[in-house]
Amino acid sequence: MDARYAFRVRLRIEPAAADVSLEPATFETRCYLDAAEPGEEGWLFFRDFLWRGEVNDRAYAREVFAERIGVPVESVEFAGLHADEAYVAALKEAIAADLEAFKADDVTEVLSKYLGSSVQMER
Template identity: 55%
Template structure:
């Protein structure tokens, strides 16, 4: 199984006094490995996303600053990039814990938090 949350992050360099950088801000794509369904932090999407978007800008910037160790100005969610095996396991785990999501089905949960931002890739 393979899956990652993909974000676009704009960060800046805070140079020492008397040092100038050009450009001062940069954009990058950040891929964060998704926890296996049922493992610690497997509900990351519930805590960080809503309808395929970052649900709390400040929280997302704080996470990205931890990931990158630089000051972050902006974060946007791009997609959950996954293989079919991971998505199947995720759906099953969600279905077993619908009470965590206040939903009636795994499909509803995925749409509620990830919107249409799931990309399934071949395992080849």
């Protein structure tokens, strides 16, 4: 199984020396976070971090990515969950086993509620 979350992240580079300037000092890049296997610690990242395919707390997201990347982050946008078929099947199974925790009637509702239409299948 293989899956990772993709984000568009705008970074800001701050030179260490006062006599150095950068142009542009900010740039956008794609950042990937490995997705925990369904049922394992951290697998509910999508539930806690996303809402309708968007980052649900932008300030917190900037803090999380700045810490993980090591440079100041100006913005974070969710770009999708890239996963193979086995991961998506396991994710759906884990969600179905505990629909009450998601306050939803079915798996499709959960996926839409948190990931929007941003699940991209990879082989």
